[in-house]
Amino acid sequence: MTAIPIGKRSKKAPASDKTKAERKLGLMLCAPAVVAMLLVTVYPILYAVALSVQKVDLRFPEESGFVGLANYKAVLTSDLWWQGVFNTSLIAVVSVSIELVLGMGLALVMHRAIFGRGVVRTAVLIPYGVVTVVAAFAWFFAFDPSSGFVNNLPFVPDDKAWFGGHNSSLSVIIMAEVWKTTPFMGLLLLAGLATIDEGLYEAARVDGATAWQRFWRITLPLLKPALLVALLFRTLDAFRVFDSIFVMTRGAQDTESVSILGYNQLISRLNLGLGSAVSVLIFVLVLLIAFVFVRILGTSNPASQGERS
């Protein structure tokens, strides 16, 4: 996957002073970054686990105390949590699928560009650079019945209240996500395409393969590692969806994602115990998704396939 192969220098000789100095320097140079990363991720997640087994409500500080797994029970038996998991999964699956198709199309045309490749690259980088909140406001105002131009378009009912319904709200949210992140997918796939040997296509053409066959038999299999890495990053990123929903609906019409749910518990209601249980459960879900992807990634590795056959 994205791990960069580490160059192994053969050092059979016993550790000399120079090797020791090199080790010491290496660890010293890494220490600040490692400490910073541990301080803001590992320590807080352990702290979240500790908070999640207590009743900690900043509005009623005197009622604090150990409650065991009661917070988890409360979260896992609430419809709100499962609605959030469903919404988040739906947004992630639908937006990543659309992005995959659009991004693949974008990468293929940029790879085979006759002219104007720079123009397309510039254009696709614009959504990447735009702040997510700004993009969310732009789409929100476009669809909002009181200010938006969308309801003025032909074939769209003039009084359609896009943010008044569950499905229409989610559709606009997904559209904003797709607009913002398709460029990232397209660029990763384009980089993957660049690594494919052109000679393979020439050979296939000589053998009479159609463009469609060349895509399915050459491009897709060879692109698989880059494809899976792009999918992993985008799926986990989509699973964190927060900004667009916060701006467009704040979770109204049952459009809460798990991140919005966590925010509401932690910051709006100041219920750190219950909110931390939500945080820990989101963390576990992300771990599960990453684990599944890494397993698929591992089996798609040509080396491990060779071992099986």
Added chain:
Amino acid sequence: MNRAPRDYLKWTVGIIVVVFIAVLPLVWIFSLSLKTPATVSDKSFFPKEFTLDNYSTLFQGGFDSPLLRPLINSVSIALIATVIAVTLASFTAYAIARLDFPGKSAILAGALAIAMFPQISVVGPLFDMWRALHLYDTYPGLIIPYLTFSLPLAIYILVAFFREIPWELEQAAQVDGATPWQAFSKVILPLAAPGVFTAAILVFIFAWNDFIFAITLTSSDASRTVPAALAFFQGDSQFTAPTGNIAAAAVLVTIPIIIFVLIFQRRIVAGLTAGAVKG
């Protein structure tokens, strides 16, 4: 190779469609920002009456204005986080790319894990910790999470770039009597500048874009950044929605980043794809 005119036509249409979709929301929010309060709800794509009032009211009242403080906060916080993150990442990437020591793969794997970490999972604990440490609603309170969450990206980009640097030059310097530290600062660092710059651009964009930490770890204009300020804009009165003002502020924060992206597009593409396709 001979291309049929039809290919050119198809390709031209393709380019136009991609550019149209990419800029549509920006043209729309720009046009919205120029509409007068009377026409802001007219639902037309282009403004019928023009005004710049939406922009000027954003800065009325100097430091107490709706946008000036958040803008200063956004720029300062993103810049400081970028400098620190890129410095720390350079040390780490140099060590990983060039030195032999135990734990290298663990560091890279850990960085990858953090790149996928759900931010909401640490928001609650950080909120509580920052209040105890008096970091809540301060610059460092945002700088610390920004630099941490951008370190993995910076480390991966820099390791990929550092591996391309000719290794012999450093050895040559050491043969000439330079210490490992001198070899790093005098020989490798100048060669690494393009990679460092690429990492810096992407870290800056990350910090500039963040919303979730900005709304959870701040409570006032003392440290609130523009994305958070946008979400809390109030209208002139409780009966007027601040649509025009939000649109104007959105345009103002978008222009610099668009210029940035256009100038450095090659570096951004190189940085985004570094590491992801290797291995």
